[in-house]
Amino acid sequence: MSSEKSFYSSGELAELAGLSTDTLRHYERKGVLARPLRKANDYRQYPASALQRVRLIRRAIAVGFTLDELASVLKVRDSGGAPCMEVRALAEAKLSDIETRLREMSELRKELRAVLKDWDTRLEQRAPGQRAHLLESLNAGRNGGLGNRRQGSVNLAKKKREMRSK
Amino acid sequence: MSSEKSFYSSGELAELAGLSTDTLRHYERKGVLARPLRKANDYRQYPASALQRVRLIRRAIAVGFTLDELASVLKVRDSGGAPCMEVRALAEAKLSDIETRLREMSELRKELRAVLKDWDTRLEQRAPGQRAHLLESLNAGRNGGLGNRRQGSVNLAKKKREMRSK
DNA sequence: CTTGACCCTGGAATTAGTTCCACCCTTTAC
């Protein structure tokens, strides 16, 4: 039943993971994906675990981690060392980022759903002068607690500017 | 009670929205933020609605929209026209993206929480040889239905490559 | 031995969003 090979070539891994071999190499260069053993011909031989690693990477990226950030976290993990506070803090910050983004996303999902429903309704009714509200609702979203913060580096914009103009 | 001004300067709006005036100008250039009226001195005068618009933009970006994509959607909305199928399709695609990302994110949130808890436990116990599992758990996450797809443009990687090598 | 399918490498290029730069203008306070 186990149709899983224990080694993948770069092409195979790329295929399985849904990305290009170029990207795999990139991950390697960035230090988030370990350099795999090579065969005699210098071809990469990825262990099965690499697939999971790649999936982890993609999830982490999707969630706002930077390859460099990830590298710092994974380096700790891979060497089994105790995470220096820096890394722990990073992980914690990411977690709270994620929570914020989760809220935002489900918010936007709701809005987007409403918009689509709206559009479809309007398109069916076809009342000529109707002038659909379309994304109007999107604009309306409760703009309560959220507001600014970006994914990783927050609002350095004018801070930097202020520094140099000082 | 309404402490809200009805017009903002670019600096004010930037401040409120938590981004730089440069970014505001960028949004304008990209066509997601309407060119505001100008005062006699050529200063921008943003209507209060611009703040909501900017917030919408940020949410949309956070969720995977591209400024160009957003522009195409918003252009429809702003002109009150019926959304051409292209735009509707885009919105729908984004919705499904969002749903996928939501799943991924809450998945990763869970994992991240576990990792943090793990770390803290280990750090407290301080069993020397323990060699923490750290992110180990992250690797373990159910890799069921999800897997590859990226935010916006999916997997063009090798597709393009294939085309040209044909 | 040639062809086609893969793989390798380092560095350049691209894409998107954002920021920086240089230079000029306006308004307010001293």
Add this chain to the structure above:
DNA sequence: GTAAAGGGTGGAACTAATTCCAGGGTCAAG
């Protein structure tokens, strides 16, 4: 009037992730 603070402009630069490129192997099939 002059410095400080805030605006404006176009275009260059930067960052991150990914892709492209050019030149060079390996290997099985025909």
